[in-house]
Amino acid sequence: MFLSVFDIFKIGIGPSSSHTMGPMIAAARFLDLLRSGAALVPGAGTASQITCTLHGSLAFTGKGHATDKAVFYGLLGFVPETFDLDLATRAESAAAQRKQLEVEGIGTLDFDPDVSITFDYGPSLPQHTNGLVFRAFDDGGNLHAEETYFSIGGGFVVTAKELENPPPQTTAADVPYPFHSAEEMLAMAKGSGLTIAGMKRSNEIAQGHGQKLDKGVLQIWKVMAGSIDAGLQADGVLPGGLQLRRRAKALQESLRIDHGMNLAAPHTINDWIASYAIAVNEVNAAGGQIVTAPTNGASGVVPATLRYYLDHVPNASQDRIVDFLLTAAAIGGLLKANASISGAEVGCQGEVGSAAAMAAAGLCAVLGGSPEQVENAAEIALEHHLGMTCDPIKGLVQAPCIERNGLGAIKAVSAASLALRGDGTHLVSLDACIETMRQTGRDMNEKYKETSLGGLAVNVPNC
Secondary structure, eight states, X not given: OOOOHHHHSOEEEXXXXXXXXXXXXXXXXXXXXXXXXXXXXXXXOOOOEEEEEEEEHHHHSTTTTTXXXXXXXXXXXXXXXXXXXXXXXXXXXXXXXHTEEEETTTEEEEOOHHHHEEEEOSSOOTTOSEEEEEEEEOTTSOEEEEEEEEEOSTTOEEEHHHHHSOOOOOOTTTOSOOOOSHHHHHHHHHHHOOOHHHHHHHHHHHTTOTTTHHHHHHHHHHHHHHHHHHHHHOOSBOSSSSOOBOOHXXXXXXXXXXXXXXXXXXXXXXXXXXXXXXHHHHHHHTTOEEEOSSOSTTTTHHHHHHHHHHHHSTTOOGGGHHHHHHHHHHHHHXXXXXXXXXXXXXXXXXXXXXXXXXXXXXXXXXXXXOHHHHXXXXXXXXXXXXXXXXXXXXXXXXXXXXXXXXXXXXXXXHHHHHHHTSOSOOSSOHHHHHHHXXXXXXXXXXXXXXXXXXXXXXXXXXX
């Protein structure tokens, strides 16, 4: 299907697109369903109580990812795009004390966050590991309405019915360049003489995004850049109990001191790149505003790579920001459509691996790479993340996630550089790499897919 640049890059909050943003969106969708009356159980009375059950990865790492709070916030009417933590915290405290929600268009609903949200640690729902079930009951305890949602990564939420019967894919009548694979993308680029960003722009315009495209993409970059700056200015300990100290500010200060003393070795450019990514992911881990790129857990890779281009590449141009992000979004669309960007579904290869592929493609494009070189850059970056597990310690998007973003950005820059040294021909295609990621994720043991039941999560003390 067609995925807009605004689907791949969403402005939201930390710490997780699938475990925080998705459940918040699902809660809001359930309230809309109640207002519509579409799911009303025949014979049921007026809704007076609401509950939510978390399944699979949402249960196992839900506390660490603030999934329960996200559900509560969503039921209180908050959405990721405009989320205000101070306002939400006050509303949460008042509702928790009353054990009731005042919902516009519905009325008063009983809801005690300590008992109305259940963590089901049994087997995942069969359709997807990130499942949550909302139910509303009448005064007599009779079921009023019920709906199952799945948070499938990157802030995307679908119902069980939508997951089983997805909408039809984009056809040639919908966009001028409907590529569903990298092979098709390269063929269309060759036939049209356009860059990947040029084709993506034409597709966005065909979908009605023309007037807001550049302004909207630059707003995405503004939030990305703001998260870098916020992370570089903050210090202290991240929340969650790991006692993990923020590193980005001290790392950048050290780099500036070394640079001022002319002691900077060439390889320290890697530390600059890592500092930008770490800054973003520390903001994400603290529940701050970030952009899914393509997920929260991998939100530092693309911004760090773009910041590297703008601040460290001679003759870099602000005018290329939109092309960078359009190219990255085109690759992100292929990754999501043909494999997955969800750590709970395919492990971290689908998150940081996908982000590195997107960032490498964007950088290669703005450095003058041909479509073939751009595809090669994305493939190199993704190939060397294949098999990476998702094993967050204590269920928190902190370790190994924050540092992993720094290395993902470094790999993205290296992949773009290697691709630019070649002519675009290479052994492993991006399509083959994406399919390998899909198969590897399918075969990966569940404990290595965002459950905190394997890997570093069980070999590092949770204190």
